[in-house]
Amino acid sequence: MIEVTEGELHVYVDGALPEDRREAVEQWLANHPEDAARVAAWRAQAEAIRARFGGVINEPVPDRLKLDRILRTGRSWGALAAAAAIVAFVVGSTAGWVARGASAAAPNESEVFANEAIGAHRLYIGEVRHPIEVKAEEGHLLPWLSRRVGTLLRAPDLGAFDLKLLGGRLLPGVNAPAALFMYESGSGERVTIYVSRTTEPRTSFRYKVTDKFGALRWSEAGYGWVVSGPDDKPRLKLIAESMYEQLDLRTPAPPPPPPARSSANQLMSLRGS
Amino acid sequence: MSAFHQDIQKAIPALRRYARALTREVETADDLVQDTLVRALRSEHLFHGGDVRSWLYTILTNLNRNRLRSLARRPTLTPIEDDDAPDLAGPEAGGRDIERALAMLVDEQRTALLLVVLEGLTYREIAEVQGVPIGTVMSRLARARAQIKAYLDGGRPTLRRIK
Numbered sequence: 001m002i003e004v005t006e007g008e009l010h011v012y013v014d015g016a017l018p019e020d021r022r023e024a025v026e027q028w029l030a031n032h033p034e035d036a037a038r039v040a041a042w043r044a045q046a047e048a049i050r051a052r053f054g055g056v057i058n059e060p061v062p063d064r065l066k067l068d069r070i071l072r073t074g075r076s077w078g079a080l081a082a083a084a085a086i087v088a089f090v091v092g093s094t095a096g097w098v099a100r101g102a103s104a105a106a107p108n109e110s111e112v113f114a115n116e117a118i119g120a121h122r123l124y125i126g127e128v129r130h131p132i133e134v135k136a137e138e139g140h141l142l143p144w145l146s147r148r149v150g151t152l153l154r155a156p157d158l159g160a161f162d163l164k165l166l167g168g169r170l171l172p173g174v175n176a177p178a179a180l181f182m183y184e185s186g187s188g189e190r191v192t193i194y195v196s197r198t199t200e201p202r203t204s205f206r207y208k209v210t211d212k213f214g215a216l217r218w219s220e221a222g223y224g225w226v227v228s229g230p231d232d233k234p235r236l237k238l239i240a241e242s243m244y245e246q247l248d249l250r251t252p253a254p255p256p257p258p259p260a261r262s263s264a265n266q267l268m269s270l271r272g273s
Numbered sequence: 274m275s276a277f278h279q280d281i282q283k284a285i286p287a288l289r290r291y292a293r294a295l296t297r298e299v300e301t302a303d304d305l306v307q308d309t310l311v312r313a314l315r316s317e318h319l320f321h322g323g324d325v326r327s328w329l330y331t332i333l334t335n336l337n338r339n340r341l342r343s344l345a346r347r348p349t350l351t352p353i354e355d356d357d358a359p360d361l362a363g364p365e366a367g368g369r370d371i372e373r374a375l376a377m378l379v380d381e382q383r384t385a386l387l388l389v390v391l392e393g394l395t396y397r398e399i400a401e402v403q404g405v406p407i408g409t410v411m412s413r414l415a416r417a418r419a420q421i422k423a424y425l426d427g428g429r430p431t432l433r434r435i436k
Contacts, residue, residue, distance in 0.1 A: 041418075049371055052368040058286075064303070071278070
């Protein structure tokens with residue numbers, strides 16, 4: 001019998017397992033009374049929550065929450081929205097004009113993002129004395145950048161690639177502030193990690209070469225990541241994969257045993273569709 | 274009424290349900306929903322398609338987090354739970370137990386649990402609402418369930434003795 005992970009048990013309770021796995025889990029539960037008891041307890045919790053709060057949906061909506069009323073009374077936001085729309089229109093048309101002059105197709109956000117990251121990489125790896133703003137040894141590096149970028153950041157450990165974290169800096173990003181982490185190898189090779197908020201949905205890895213620099217980018221959960229270094233695609237890919245794994249496990253201790261990454265993703269996407 | 278407004282309108286009862294479970298207070302919950310609606314209407318120009326419902330859950334979740342943060346900064350009177358109060362039997366008691374158990378969770382865990390069991394969002398949608406990877410959503414969910422179980426198992430010794 002294939003091992004059933006705790007993660008899978010949660011997916012099972014939430015009714016998101018594909019049918020073939022569901023049967024496997026049911027068989028598993030028949031032979032593992034402790035897991036069966038947990039599953040029963042989780043189900044009972046969900047039932048209790050629904051029993052307690054589910055009825056709210058049938059209550060009449062109070063007047064103050066009726067949309068037409070909010071629309072009528074909210075003059076100030078109406079004016080604001082109109083002003084914003086005008087600004088957006090002006091900016092939009094200007095941008096369109098500029099783009100028409102420059103090139104036929106405007107680059108998409110992901111490209112702009114990668115260009116920003118490579119630009120920062122190029123600019124700062126050449127710096128001898130001030131490649132970074134805050135050193136890795138300084139305790140406030142991560143809290144500070146996390147706060148400014150808006151998510152809990154952890155600088156991945158790239159020791160396996162002979163890369164040591166020098167430190168980081170804050171940069172103006174495409175949509176929001178960006179953090180740049182710089183790593184250096186024993187031979188002086190420098191690799192940077194660029195991260196900032198993005199409106200792009202989750203993407204796979206994409207590689208781009210500019211001059212002699214390579215940049216591998218992806219986005220996940222509202223944040224875009226770019227790892228830049230010498231143009232060496234297999235190596236950057238390994239670094240990116242290692243980062244990805246480490247960042248995905250960035251939850252505070254004690255973490256429950258997570259399901260195998262690939263199967264969890266598969267299950268999630270099945271449910272999402 | 275535009276399609277955008279209609280989508281918002283349709284979501285209001287579910288937003289009230291979610292807010293009620295998050296705050297466990299009628300007025301506070303409706304305040305949150307009202308703020309969410311005002312914010313959503315004001316930010317219509319920022320909405321670039323996608324699921325209006327998920328977007329509204331995101332706004333409400335963020336507003337609630339801000340609310341809890343500002344509450345934490347202010348000294349408040351916390352009601353003391355009366356351990357000697359007789360444990361009622363029946364659904365009333367169960368409802369109160371689950372409320373207490375929810376109150377005990379940290380906000381991120383409570384949010385993840387309620388979005389999945391009460392609002393029926395997928396893990397992926399919750400990851401977007403909370404702005405974290407799916408793995409984080411799953412561990413929040415796991416911890417929420419483990420804590421509630423521990424609370425309910427340990428918190429009701431009378432029931433155990435009867436059994």
